[in-house]
Amino acid sequence: MANIVDLLSFDNIVFRNLCLWIGILIVKMLFMSGLTAFFRIKNKAFSSPEDLMFGGKKAKAPKYDDPSVERVRRAHRNDLENVLPFIIASFFYTLTNPTPFLAVNLVRVGALCRIAHTAVYAFGPVPQPTRAIAFGIPLAISVYMSVQVILHFA
Amino acid sequence: MANIVDLLSFDNIVFRNLCLWIGILIVKMLFMSGLTAFFRIKNKAFSSPEDLMFGGKKAKAPKYDDPSVERVRRAHRNDLENVLPFIIASFFYTLTNPTPFLAVNLVRVGALCRIAHTAVYAFGPVPQPTRAIAFGIPLAISVYMSVQVILHFA
Amino acid sequence: MANIVDLLSFDNIVFRNLCLWIGILIVKMLFMSGLTAFFRIKNKAFSSPEDLMFGGKKAKAPKYDDPSVERVRRAHRNDLENVLPFIIASFFYTLTNPTPFLAVNLVRVGALCRIAHTAVYAFGPVPQPTRAIAFGIPLAISVYMSVQVILHFA
Numbered sequence: 361m362a363n364i365v366d367l368l369s370f371d372n373i374v375f376r377n378l379c380l381w382i383g384i385l386i387v388k389m390l391f392m393s394g395l396t397a398f399f400r401i402k403n404k405a406f407s408s409p410e411d412l413m414f415g416g417k418k419a420k421a422p423k424y425d426d427p428s429v430e431r432v433r434r435a436h437r438n439d440l441e442n443v444l445p446f447i448i449a450s451f452f453y454t455l456t457n458p459t460p461f462l463a464v465n466l467v468r469v470g471a472l473c474r475i476a477h478t479a480v481y482a483f484g485p486v487p488q489p490t491r492a493i494a495f496g497i498p499l500a501i502s503v504y505m506s507v508q509v510i511l512h513f514a
Numbered sequence: 515m516a517n518i519v520d521l522l523s524f525d526n527i528v529f530r531n532l533c534l535w536i537g538i539l540i541v542k543m544l545f546m547s548g549l550t551a552f553f554r555i556k557n558k559a560f561s562s563p564e565d566l567m568f569g570g571k572k573a574k575a576p577k578y579d580d581p582s583v584e585r586v587r588r589a590h591r592n593d594l595e596n597v598l599p600f601i602i603a604s605f606f607y608t609l610t611n612p613t614p615f616l617a618v619n620l621v622r623v624g625a626l627c628r629i630a631h632t633a634v635y636a637f638g639p640v641p642q643p644t645r646a647i648a649f650g651i652p653l654a655i656s657v658y659m660s661v662q663v664i665l666h667f668a
Numbered sequence: 669m670a671n672i673v674d675l676l677s678f679d680n681i682v683f684r685n686l687c688l689w690i691g692i693l694i695v696k697m698l699f700m701s702g703l704t705a706f707f708r709i710k711n712k713a714f715s716s717p718e719d720l721m722f723g724g725k726k727a728k729a730p731k732y733d734d735p736s737v738e739r740v741r742r743a744h745r746n747d748l749e750n751v752l753p754f755i756i757a758s759f760f761y762t763l764t765n766p767t768p769f770l771a772v773n774l775v776r777v778g779a780l781c782r783i784a785h786t787a788v789y790a791f792g793p794v795p796q797p798t799r800a801i802a803f804g805i806p807l808a809i810s811v812y813m814s815v816q817v818i819l820h821f822a
Contacts, residue, residue, distance in 0.1 A: 364522050368672050376821050379760050383817035386753045390810055393749055393803075407742055410793040414800075434561055440594050440748050441547055445540045447756060448601060452533055485564040492568075495547075502544055509537035513530050518676050588715055594748050595701055599694045602755060606687050639718040646722075649701075656698055663691035667684050 362457040374454050374463040381471040382447050388475055389443055392436040395482060399428045435481035438495070443474055446502045453505035456512040466505065470498040516611040528608050528617040535625040536601050542629055543597055546590040549636060553582045589635035592649070597628055600656045607659035610666040620659065624652040670765040682762055682771040689779040690755050696783055697751055700744040703790060707736045743789035746803070751782055754810045761813035764820040774813065778806040 368375055400406055404415040405426035412419045424430075450467050477494035480486040522529055554560055558569040559580035566573045578584075604621050631648035634640040676683055708714055712723040713734035720727040732738075758775050785802035788794040 364524065365519055365673055370672065379763065379817060380821040382756065382760055383814045383821065386757050386814040387811060389753050390807060393807060408739065408793060410796050413796055436749060441590060444598055444752055445543050448536065449540050452536055455533065485562060488564050488567055499544060499547060503541060506537045506540040509533060513534040513537065518678065519673055595744060598752055599697050602690065603694050606690055609687065639716060642718050642721055653698060653701060657695060660691045660694040663687055667688040667691065
């Protein structure tokens, strides 16, 4: 069995690729916070009474049903439900000493699909099943990687 | 103080056990996404206008108050709030060089309780305090492990 | 390039500081679960029918619009959206072998701001832009650290 020092090494292309895409995915997720704030201010749809001051005189009460804000929030929650498990699964999958070509491309494809998911969800609507595909592929990859972790450490 | 190479070693039963249960918990969490999709289609309760096509002719508007969908979503959000911190806490707790018997069983019991939590919440309702117990035990374990991390590294 | 064994070493002040603040942030996040439960029971605002038994005779139906409960829940969700990415970003940022003084203080300031964010949100309202600042600083730090990770591993 490969040593963890070798697996989590900067010489291991699987680990380097993982770190790169985790950095990209975290930036993508944090971007959702900024996008929510943007739409809240633009559409004067604030969730807390003290935030109304950002909206000028026209914002008189909290508003929870602005379509743009709620769309971004659903995309953001979907990130929490899927990107964070994807990151954790791919980190521990790296410890199972996977074939480099497979591991590098699973992480790459999964991450790119999540970026596509944000594009078609937060800036949509785009006709289905576009979003379903961008959602399903990373989900399947996460399950695959987790099952590999389970089999490796069972 | 034990070396991190020894602690994050495949020879360390605490670390092996941790990896195994993290794999199981991630699969369990991802399962919630599928379950939500299942109930959304079954009950024709979609959140975005473009998803209505999955519901056939009877789905004419988004629906946010389907009891089955909302129940799974609450269970899923509870996972985000508790399973992800549990995973992070148990990873760093492993670095404090805990007693193997204690560490292995804390992770095992915490993870099993989270699986029970899903069972009684998403497929419930089951009379309380069943869910409160399945929620409280992993929460207490997470707090204990985090406090050990704080004490170790302070 | 520094070896990962040296970077994730207990002799590395950056890593020790990271572990300490991750422990503190996890306890802070878990505290939100307890706070939600406290306000749900105090204000008899339960989300699931089977929870009504905790409210005595006066709790007759689920209640989703209690201001105190919803305020804590928004603060909690904001933690999921920001604290978890902050933890992941700072872990991988540690692997880029950053200047110790900078790295230690970025983690410290970011974590303290998140604690302040909870204080002014969950126990608020406090006039803006207090919360916006406590939200923006850790967000900027997370983006900075993630970009460093991307540049390092690209």
